Amino acid sequence: MPPARPRLSDVAALAGVSQKTVSNVINDYPHVTERTRLKVEAALRELNYRVNIPARSLASGRTGFIALAVPSLDNPYFSELAVHVMAAAAAYRWTVLIEQTGGSPDAETLVVDGAMPYLVDGIVLHLRSLTPADLRNRSDSTPLVLIGEKTPHHIADYVAGDSVQAAYDLTTHLLRTGRTRVAVIGIERDTRFATSTLRFEGYRRALADAGIDVRDDYVVPVERFQRENGAIAMGSLLALPEPPDAVLCFNDLLALGALSHLNTVGVAVPRDVALAGFDDIDESAYSSPPLTTIAWDTKAIAERAVALLAERLSGDSDSPPREISVDYTVVQRQSTTLS
Amino acid sequence: MPPARPRLSDVAALAGVSQKTVSNVINDYPHVTERTRLKVEAALRELNYRVNIPARSLASGRTGFIALAVPSLDNPYFSELAVHVMAAAAAYRWTVLIEQTGGSPDAETLVVDGAMPYLVDGIVLHLRSLTPADLRNRSDSTPLVLIGEKTPHHIADYVAGDSVQAAYDLTTHLLRTGRTRVAVIGIERDTRFATSTLRFEGYRRALADAGIDVRDDYVVPVERFQRENGAIAMGSLLALPEPPDAVLCFNDLLALGALSHLNTVGVAVPRDVALAGFDDIDESAYSSPPLTTIAWDTKAIAERAVALLAERLSGDSDSPPREISVDYTVVQRQSTTLS
DNA sequence: GCGCGCATTTCCTGCGCTGTAGATCGAGCG
DNA sequence: CGCTCGATCTACAGCGCAGGAAATGCGCGC
Numbered sequence: 001m002p003p004a005r006p007r008l009s010d011v012a013a014l015a016g017v018s019q020k021t022v023s024n025v026i027n028d029y030p031h032v033t034e035r036t037r038l039k040v041e042a043a044l045r046e047l048n049y050r051v052n053i054p055a056r057s058l059a060s061g062r063t064g065f066i067a068l069a070v071p072s073l074d075n076p077y078f079s080e081l082a083v084h085v086m087a088a089a090a091a092y093r094w095t096v097l098i099e100q101t102g103g104s105p106d107a108e109t110l111v112v113d114g115a116m117p118y119l120v121d122g123i124v125l126h127l128r129s130l131t132p133a134d135l136r137n138r139s140d141s142t143p144l145v146l147i148g149e150k151t152p153h154h155i156a157d158y159v160a161g162d163s164v165q166a167a168y169d170l171t172t173h174l175l176r177t178g179r180t181r182v183a184v185i186g187i188e189r190d191t192r193f194a195t196s197t198l199r200f201e202g203y204r205r206a207l208a209d210a211g212i213d214v215r216d217d218y219v220v221p222v223e224r225f226q227r228e229n230g231a232i233a234m235g236s237l238l239a240l241p242e243p244p245d246a247v248l249c250f251n252d253l254l255a256l257g258a259l260s261h262l263n264t265v266g267v268a269v270p271r272d273v274a275l276a277g278f279d280d281i282d283e284s285a286y287s288s289p290p291l292t293t294i295a296w297d298t299k300a301i302a303e304r305a306v307a308l309l310a311e312r313l314s315g316d317s318d319s320p321p322r323e324i325s326v327d328y329t330v331v332q333r334q335s336t337t338l339s
Numbered sequence: 340m341p342p343a344r345p346r347l348s349d350v351a352a353l354a355g356v357s358q359k360t361v362s363n364v365i366n367d368y369p370h371v372t373e374r375t376r377l378k379v380e381a382a383l384r385e386l387n388y389r390v391n392i393p394a395r396s397l398a399s400g401r402t403g404f405i406a407l408a409v410p411s412l413d414n415p416y417f418s419e420l421a422v423h424v425m426a427a428a429a430a431y432r433w434t435v436l437i438e439q440t441g442g443s444p445d446a447e448t449l450v451v452d453g454a455m456p457y458l459v460d461g462i463v464l465h466l467r468s469l470t471p472a473d474l475r476n477r478s479d480s481t482p483l484v485l486i487g488e489k490t491p492h493h494i495a496d497y498v499a500g501d502s503v504q505a506a507y508d509l510t511t512h513l514l515r516t517g518r519t520r521v522a523v524i525g526i527e528r529d530t531r532f533a534t535s536t537l538r539f540e541g542y543r544r545a546l547a548d549a550g551i552d553v554r555d556d557y558v559v560p561v562e563r564f565q566r567e568n569g570a571i572a573m574g575s576l577l578a579l580p581e582p583p584d585a586v587l588c589f590n591d592l593l594a595l596g597a598l599s600h601l602n603t604v605g606v607a608v609p610r611d612v613a614l615a616g617f618d619d620i621d622e623s624a625y626s627s628p629p630l631t632t633i634a635w636d637t638k639a640i641a642e643r644a645v646a647l648l649a650e651r652l653s654g655d656s657d658s659p660p661r662e663i664s665v666d667y668t669v670v671q672r673q674s675t676t677l678s
Numbered sequence: 679g680c681g682c683g684c685a686t687t688t689c690c691t692g693c694g695c696t697g698t699a700g701a702t703c704g705a706g707c708g
Numbered sequence: 709c710g711c712t713c714g715a716t717c718t719a720c721a722g723c724g725c726a727g728g729a730a731a732t733g734c735g736c737g738c
Contacts, residue, residue: 007694018718023696031716048478053458054396055694058723063393064456072422074621079418083411086439095457098437100425117403118434119392139387227625256625263627282413286566286595288602288627346724357688362726370686394724397693 015043084302103128114140143312167202179246183218186250230257289334354382423641442467453479461648482651506541518585522557525589569596628673
């Protein structure tokens with residue numbers, strides 16, 4: 001039977017001070033004399049004391065946790081994002097709880113309503129399906145920062161890149177390489193899903209500016225944004241009487257699935273078909289050929305989101321929602337250009 | 340100002356019962372009459388009550404959290420594993436806290452000693468650098484389940500596949516396809532790192548059984564198990580006077596990096612060089628060509644590990660450490676065979 | 679109609695910590 | 709040398725919940 005976990009009072013007794021003084025030492029309260037602090041620290045070491053976090057949380061009202069809710073952690077974009085968020089949160093001594101929503105409205109509602117089976121000081125949510133209207137009447141007041149897509153209405157703080165502009169730039173890049181038959185993979189039927197709606201809008205505008213009409217048979221819907229769906233969608237595009245000579249995929253996984261299919265059936269990329277994606281996951285630099293894609297500044301997204309939470313938690317709960325725009329770059333690789 | 344979070348006593352007052360009865364309803368205590376339960380549930384809904392988890396933890400001594408400590412979450416193998424662990428934990432109503440160790444002995448020691456900044460009911464640790472000796476005197480009694488590599492000594496429960504046998508099988512597969520100059524990428528200089536040690540042992544045995552000597556110039560060390568390191572290592576192998584005709588990489592990321600390099604410089608896979616990896620991450624089925632690899636039963640690893648924790652938590656803290664072996668399959672894809 | 683025994687509910691304590699208020703100490707000053 | 713004031717420390721309450729003992733209610737048998 002190992003000795004029970006020591007409590008503050010055990011340390012206090014050993015150090016010959018009050019329990020609160022030990023607490024003060026642990027929490028870096030400034031008005032503690034050097035002498036007292038050394039005494040207490042010796043006792044802490046001797047007993048191998050560790051704070052009981054639930055007790056601290058109960059007494060202080062702060063948990064030290066923030067939630068990061070993303071559609072799915074096995075999508076590399078989100079696991080890479082999670083790593084950045086954890087790093088940013090560490091600067092505030094926060095522990096990150098990762099929650100998967102599957103992108104479903106129900107799960108996202110649970111998150112914004114604080115119905116997760118734990119208590120957190122703040123929430124970073126990568127929104128997928130909830131609309132601003134859905135957020136207006138949330139039944140919880142935990143500070144919330146949204147990431148994902150730039151949305152027109154302003155209900156909560158958010159940090160996002162401009163998908164419309166990014167899609168516009170990427171489509172324009174494809175057109176500039178001489179492509180004329182540009183297809184898209186990644187339409188979702190539910191228009192609440194902002195990602196595909198916004199990226200399609202950028203695609204549409206770029207075609208319009210080039211005087212090209214959107215062809216229905218070049219607009220391929222998918223169930224999920226996974227490699228498998230990209231491969232299947234690519235297969236259907238290749239089966240068209242007049243296949244596209246470029247394909248804009250709404251994320252890298254779709255593009256990598258499409259690429260795999262092209263390589264399998266022997267269609268040369270980029271000679272026969274150019275291919276581009278979004279998100280610049282690590283994998284995209286190592287595909288064959290490497291993938292042209294939109295690289296969001298994911299580190300900045302994570303840091304700004306966490307910083308926004310920190311501001312709200314330090315008392316600023318009234319000021320209007322802030323919106324922070326983050327940069328992106330069009331990373332040109334060999335899936336669109338051979339230069 | 341939103342109404343303060345309701346407490347049990349608020350619900351109790353509204354329902355006209357005692358606070359403990361409300362607690363009983365929430366916790367599915369069996370001896371509650373239907374009538375009382377309905378009354379309480381109505382009050383719970385009306386007030387939108389949510390349990391205060393820190394308070395529950397303090398009172399009950401259980402936190403409802405388990406920690407999953409892995410080297411790095413941006414390695415797809417670990418993020419895919421995390422998804423399985425979260426699913427398995429959900430069956431026990433546990434929330435998973437993901438911790439990154441970077442594989443360093445210091446960070447792993449902090450994990451096993453319970454020095455993380457939160458309290459958990461149990462720990463699942465994917466061990467990378469700590470040896471059994473390091474684990475023997477841990478200063479914490481939180482139930483611990485190790486995953487990763489089958490180790491010879493028995494300090495804690497663990498769930499793992501047999502890397503020696505897997506490497507043996509995979510090397511044998513390469514030899515059977517007619518390869519004779521089989522190199523390995525992924526040696527780590529520190530022999531405490533079991534993964535490379537064990538996989539190298541399997542490789543060595545397979546060569547020995549085929550009557551082939553290990554060539555020093557075919558054994559390539561790496562700093563990290565990332566794509567980048569695989570690409571660099573492949574470059575050095577190609578620069579040899581007599582390059583290998585097959586390469587066994589100690590994980591898929593190394594193999595995918597190596598593959599990228601081969602595709603870039605125009606070496607045909609598998610014609611000129613066959614390539615195999617470990618872990619069967621999602622990506623490996625979509626590379627060009629798709630990668631032959633070892634597929635561990637990751638879902639089983641997650642489920643068994645969580646189940647072991649559950650047993651320990653339900654009172655069995657004395658019985659000797661249990662070791663559970665999980666299956667793997669050699670997934671043959673086009674990076675080693677054209678059939 | 680009364681009592682017994684079990685099912686159901688209540689009462690009350692304490693989990694370990696932090697916030698607040700107030701006690702104590704010590705230095706500087708008149 | 710006594711007093712004031714700020715720096716430092718202590719005492720104590722209470723955060724919201726679950727456990728256990730005790731109280732109550734209810735059905736059933738005689």
